[in-house]
Amino acid sequence: MKRNLAQVVLSTVALLIVLSAFLPDTDGGFSGIVKSADSYFPIWFSIIAVFAFVLGASSLIGSHVRKIKDRETDWQYSVVTVLSFAIVLIVGLAKLGGASGLEGDVSDPASVLGRIFSSVLSPLHATLFSLLAFYMASAAFRSFRIRSLETTVLLVSASIIIIGRLPFASKLFSFLPDALQWLRPDKLSLWMLLVPNTAGQRAVLITVSLGVIAVALKYILGMSRDMFGGQK
Amino acid sequence: MSSDSLLLLITLVVIAAAMLRHRDRKSEVDCIPEIEVAVRKAAELNRPAYFIPGSRDIDNIQTISALSMLKVVARYCAEYDVELIIPVSKSMVMERAREVCNAAYEEAGFSDRWSSSQVSYTTDDPLGFVAHVDGMIARAKPAVCFMFGFFAGESLLLAESSYNVAEVTIAGTAVPSQIPFFVASCDTTLIGEEFFAASAMLSGNQEDIAMLQGLDAGKQLAIGIILAVVVLSYLTLIFKPEMYESFLTIVDNLLHGGGR
Numbered sequence: 001m002k003r004n005l006a007q008v009v010l011s012t013v014a015l016l017i018v019l020s021a022f023l024p025d026t027d028g029g030f031s032g033i034v035k036s037a038d039s040y041f042p043i044w045f046s047i048i049a050v051f052a053f054v055l056g057a058s059s060l061i062g063s064h065v066r067k068i069k070d071r072e073t074d075w076q077y078s079v080v081t082v083l084s085f086a087i088v089l090i091v092g093l094a095k096l097g098g099a100s101g102l103e104g105d106v107s108d109p110a111s112v113l114g115r116i117f118s119s120v121l122s123p124l125h126a127t128l129f130s131l132l133a134f135y136m137a138s139a140a141f142r143s144f145r146i147r148s149l150e151t152t153v154l155l156v157s158a159s160i161i162i163i164g165r166l167p168f169a170s171k172l173f174s175f176l177p178d179a180l181q182w183l184r185p186d187k188l189s190l191w192m193l194l195v196p197n198t199a200g201q202r203a204v205l206i207t208v209s210l211g212v213i214a215v216a217l218k219y220i221l222g223m224s225r226d227m228f229g230g231q232k
Numbered sequence: 233m234s235s236d237s238l239l240l241l242i243t244l245v246v247i248a249a250a251m252l253r254h255r256d257r258k259s260e261v262d263c264i265p266e267i268e269v270a271v272r273k274a275a276e277l278n279r280p281a282y283f284i285p286g287s288r289d290i291d292n293i294q295t296i297s298a299l300s301m302l303k304v305v306a307r308y309c310a311e312y313d314v315e316l317i318i319p320v321s322k323s324m325v326m327e328r329a330r331e332v333c334n335a336a337y338e339e340a341g342f343s344d345r346w347s348s349s350q351v352s353y354t355t356d357d358p359l360g361f362v363a364h365v366d367g368m369i370a371r372a373k374p375a376v377c378f379m380f381g382f383f384a385g386e387s388l389l390l391a392e393s394s395y396n397v398a399e400v401t402i403a404g405t406a407v408p409s410q411i412p413f414f415v416a417s418c419d420t421t422l423i424g425e426e427f428f429a430a431s432a433m434l435s436g437n438q439e440d441i442a443m444l445q446g447l448d449a450g451k452q453l454a455i456g457i458i459l460a461v462v463v464l465s466y467l468t469l470i471f472k473p474e475m476y477e478s479f480l481t482i483v484d485n486l487l488h489g490g491g492r
Binding site: 221 | 241
């Protein structure tokens with residue numbers, strides 16, 4: 001019974017959202033009701049997500065407090081986590097350094113929370129993200145090792161793109177006659193980006209969109225009840 | 233109704249009709265063997281398996297598909313007695329992942345091997361989540377890492393960390409910009425709709441296989457439209473070149489509502 005009710009809610013909400021894509025943009029009538037409902041659903045989801053965050057936070061604190069109590073391996077990191085959590089929570093809730101009360105902006109850059117964000121979190125983000133440069137190089141190196149026809153194609157095309165993106169790429173092979181100018185790396189790399197790459201990206205996008213539609217229809221039509229904690 | 237809405241409606245109807253038509257048809261679909269092989273490898277090495285269900289919330293269709301994959305992976309882990317660790321970045325995904333794994337371990341008959349603490353939530357912040365998971369992976373040295381779902385800039389950070397310690401890394405995403413990173417770093421990558429198809433194939437449910445038939449019908453429709461437009465445009469260019477520009481405008485209006 002509970003699962004049937006959940007399925008009815010899911011199908012009704014999903015059909016309203018799908019329907020809103022086909023209805024004209026008007027304020028009144030059935031179309032207006034559907035359109036306004038469609039705009040409310042994301043807000044409802046955000047409200048539910050806020051409640052779910054309490055679950056997540058309690059799970060996080062619970063697991064780390066347990067680690068500290070049991071003196072598990074690397075429990076010292078858990079102390080840092082719990083302390084950081086408590087400090088940021090108190091600073092944020094009290095809106096220290098900024099305007100207090102309900103009107104006070106929690107993300108005010110002048111507040112203590114804002115300063116924690118810009119002086120601690122942002123540099124940490126940047127540090128972690130900078131690792132991408134090294135990871136990209138190591139991943140590219142592994143991919144370019146010639147092991148099969150596919151990796152050879154990858155190596156050749158990547159080499160053309162790299163050479164073609166160089167500042168002096170247009171000067172390279174400029175000695176070629178006019179009929180063979182298309183072989184210049186800058187032109188070849190541009191062609192590879194605009195033609196085969198765009199075609200491949202679009203093929204993936206089209207099939208992904210169809211996959212999303214198929215998965216969504218599976219749940220809307222009630223063909224799978226995995227969502228509700230069990231098989232049909 | 234605009235022409236692009238009409239095209240969307242036709243696509244929806246074609247896929248839905250194919251899915252409903254095939255829902256009762258018996259068909260055999262081969263399972264993807266790499267997943268079971270990877271879990272068996274983890275059992276041989278007596279090291280844990282990690283499953284990362286993307287970095288988006290439960291309202292993302294890729295997260296839902298990733299959780300379908302999780303059920304299959306959890307069943308294998310239960311059977312082979314491999315410790316399964318699932319770090320998540322959304323609390324609603326945490327709750328759903330616990331339900332999915334609980335059901336999978338019960339179905340496999342090894343509910344005693346499952347503890348809800350194996351699913352852990354850290355933070356909603358993608359980079360904070362990556363830092364946490366990378367640290368966990370570096371310390372726990374899992375034998376296999378599964379990364380399925382929606383990933384953004386964190387894909388390569390997770391994939392490379394996994395590659396450095398894990399024996400097998402398997403990924404699947406439908407985000408076109410992240411596919412090259414997974415292809416470069418992982419042993420097996422499910423590209424685009426392969427990811428959706430794999431979750432349906434691995435579940436083995438007749439309803440999920442019907443979904444694949446719907447997906448195929450949608451692809452046939454897309455291929456048919458592309459071929460028809462290409463052939464017609466060439467025919468127009470050859471026999472009525474003066475009408476070629478008008479033809480392209482008509483096609484553009486039909487497919488994009490002239491909004492491109």
